[in-house]
Amino acid sequence: MAGLDADTLNMVLSTLGKYADRKLTPEFLLKLDHDDEFPREVLTELYDPSQIGLHLLFLPEAYGGLGGGAYDVYRVSEAMAAIDLGIATGVLATFLGTDPIAVGGTEKQKALWMGRIAEEGLLVAYGATEPQAGSDLAAMKTKAESVTEDSKVTGYKLTGRKQWISNGGVADLYTILALAPGGPSWFILERGAEGFTQGKPEDKHGIRASNTAALFLEEVYVDADRLVGGVEGQGLVQAQAVFGYTRLMVAAFGLGAGWAALKRAIPYSQMRIQGGAPLSQKQGYTHKLIVPNAVRLEAARAYIEWASERLDGGEHNLPTEGAVAKYMATESGNKAAEDAIQALGGYGYTKEYMVEKIKRDVRITCIYEGTSEIMEWTIARDRWQEHLKTKGSYYTDWADRLMQAHADHPDTGAATAELALRALAAVLERCRLERLTRNQHVLFRLGELIAWVETAAIFAERVTTHPTPGIKLDREAHKAMARIHARDAAMKVATEGMRWVIGAGTTGEVGATGRSPLLALAPALYAAQAGLIADMDLVAARLAEAFPA
Numbered sequence: 001m002a003g004l005d006a007d008t009l010n011m012v013l014s015t016l017g018k019y020a021d022r023k024l025t026p027e028f029l030l031k032l033d034h035d036d037e038f039p040r041e042v043l044t045e046l047y048d049p050s051q052i053g054l055h056l057l058f059l060p061e062a063y064g065g066l067g068g069g070a071y072d073v074y075r076v077s078e079a080m081a082a083i084d085l086g087i088a089t090g091v092l093a094t095f096l097g098t099d100p101i102a103v104g105g106t107e108k109q110k111a112l113w114m115g116r117i118a119e120e121g122l123l124v125a126y127g128a129t130e131p132q133a134g135s136d137l138a139a140m141k142t143k144a145e146s147v148t149e150d151s152k153v154t155g156y157k158l159t160g161r162k163q164w165i166s167n168g169g170v171a172d173l174y175t176i177l178a179l180a181p182g183g184p185s186w187f188i189l190e191r192g193a194e195g196f197t198q199g200k201p202e203d204k205h206g207i208r209a210s211n212t213a214a215l216f217l218e219e220v221y222v223d224a225d226r227l228v229g230g231v232e233g234q235g236l237v238q239a240q241a242v243f244g245y246t247r248l249m250v251a252a253f254g255l256g257a258g259w260a261a262l263k264r265a266i267p268y269s270q271m272r273i274q275g276g277a278p279l280s281q282k283q284g285y286t287h288k289l290i291v292p293n294a295v296r297l298e299a300a301r302a303y304i305e306w307a308s309e310r311l312d313g314g315e316h317n318l319p320t321e322g323a324v325a326k327y328m329a330t331e332s333g334n335k336a337a338e339d340a341i342q343a344l345g346g347y348g349y350t351k352e353y354m355v356e357k358i359k360r361d362v363r364i365t366c367i368y369e370g371t372s373e374i375m376e377w378t379i380a381r382d383r384w385q386e387h388l389k390t391k392g393s394y395y396t397d398w399a400d401r402l403m404q405a406h407a408d409h410p411d412t413g414a415a416t417a418e419l420a421l422r423a424l425a426a427v428l429e430r431c432r433l434e435r436l437t438r439n440q441h442v443l444f445r446l447g448e449l450i451a452w453v454e455t456a457a458i459f460a461e462r463v464t465t466h467p468t469p470g471i472k473l474d475r476e477a478h479k480a481m482a483r484i485h486a487r488d489a490a491m492k493v494a495t496e497g498m499r500w501v502i503g504a505g506t507t508g509e510v511g512a513t514g515r516s517p518l519l520a521l522a523p524a525l526y527a528a529q530a531g532l533i534a535d536m537d538l539v540a541a542r543l544a545e546a547f548p549a
């Protein structure tokens with residue numbers, strides 16, 4: 001397995017925690033947010049090897065780094081986001097900006113640039129997005145014209161504009177995607193290059209402690225050895241090749257920020273007396289504002305851990321799993337923060353209680369590194385191919401595996417997740433028969449259903465064997481969470497799956513009980529909801545114990 005040993009990871013996390021307790025106090029962070037200020041000295045200290053050396057985690061040992069794996073990146077990213085998502089974004093940008101070199105660079109480029117990033121603690125920025133090219137990077141306009149001498153390419157002149165670049169105004173080093181004669185390619189650019197200027201910091205909704213700026217390139221000359229990989233036209237492939245990792249990182253941001261909000265709401269609910277008792281004892285409050293959020297976040301965590309273990313085990317990239325993880329964790333984190341404001345009532349709406357800031361900060365995770373809609377599309381497109389390739393057995397085979405998990409552990413929701421997988425397979429098959437994915441909305445909604453069902457299956461499969469290190473809850477509480485999430489996923493497919501199949505279809509699913517596999521599953525999908533409220537009661541009680549006032 002790639003990655004740090006447990007002691008080293010724990011040391012990094014503990015050093016980070018102590019640094020945050022000392023320096024990154026709520027007052028300090030609220031002031032940065034208020035003043036819209038990028039705290040360069042914090043990044044410098046985080047990167048200083050004598051303090052934490054956080055950037056080293058992401059760099060291979062061969063180039064002076066620590067060689068952290070995907071699991072380490074997830075744990076540290078979650079911890080960073082729980083402290084401050086703006087500062088976490090500054091760190092992410094260095095990781096992202098280094099990636100084109102790590103994935104596509106020649107050995108010489110890796111040794112030079114990753115060595116310098118490790119040794120000098122350079123801040124890096126990743127310049128892909130343009131004013132007209134966000135989700136659709138292929139629409140980019142920034143050009144790299146080749147400069148030749150004796151018909152040999154000796155360099156490039158870069159001209160164009162980049163938009164919304166994290167660390168854009170403050171980085172030492174930039175990786176820039178530009179259209180070379182042979183196609184999109186990454187170039188390495190240093191601050192101060194002639195013709196290269198940076199815009200003023202954007203005045204943002206959240207993550208105000210991060211610097212986001214436009215980049216302007218006017219015939220900026222770079223030598224040919226700054227073309228990443230030395231071959232033109234590899235840029236989009238190189239950008240795609242890192243999504244499995246970078247999306248896991250942003251997923252962990254959603255997890256960290258979501259839990260940071262809940263960890264404020266849960267203790268608050270035990271102190272706040274309304275209607276003669278603490279809010280934590282009122283189902284109408286806990287079962288709406290607290291429990292569903294904790295459940296979704298832990299389902300996302302199980303999936304993130306599963307994907308990161310696979311990456312560290314040597315599987316490559318896993319873009320679909322990265323997309324499921326990002327989608328579930330960031331949407332769940334965003335909802336958790338939104339509900340935490342509600343849970344604190346009027347206090348939640350003020351700055352002092354932090355949940356308002358967390359909510360503004362976490363919102364970005366549903367946008368950068370691919371929007372939630374692009375995640376839905378990616379998930380649906382990729383799994384649709386699996387459905388076709390396997391002639392419909394991709395999810396029924398998975399359901400068969402869940403039957404075994406249920407036999408081994410009947411109290412994890414595996415039987416309900418199994419039903420959800422079979423219902424999902426039936427929805428996909430109905431879409432195939434009636435060619436419903438020609439409707440983009442149906443395709444994207446399939447992406448959502450798939451994310452819910454896959455997280456339910458993984459949560460149920462892993463809950464008995466894998467500890468969840470981030471949240472200290474006992475196994476019984478985690479199993480109850482897995483059962484709740486499996487019921488939610490099953491109900492989503494039963495209702496929404498049916499809705500889109502009927503809403504877009506022509507042959508009529510309703511009334512065809514005898515012929516329709518989906519309708520045939522409906523009674524069992526509803527029956528699986530039995531015990532839901534009791535499980536929610538249990539989770540609400542255990543969360544209150546875990547996070548006392």
Ligand SMILES: Cc1cc2nc3c(=O)[nH]c(=O)nc-3n(C[C@H](O)[C@H](O)[C@H](O)COP(=O)(O)OP(=O)(O)OC[C@H]3O[C@@H](n4cnc5c(N)ncnc54)[C@H](O)[C@@H]3O)c2cc1C
Nearest residue numbers: 126127128129134135164165166212368369370371373374
């Ligand atoms: C604070 C911040 C930091 C950022 N940091 C970086 C960075 O460091 N480097 C970098 O390169 N970029 C960065 N970005 C850019 C970010 O990745 C993009 O904003 C994001 O990918 C979305 O692109 P866009 O803004 O052009 O929106 P668009 O692509 O125009 O999307 C607008 C809306 O349309 C939807 N949409 C788009 N395409 C489709 C479609 N085909 N079908 C249906 N719906 C669609 C989207 O989901 C979204 O809801 C950052 C952005 C922000 C705000």
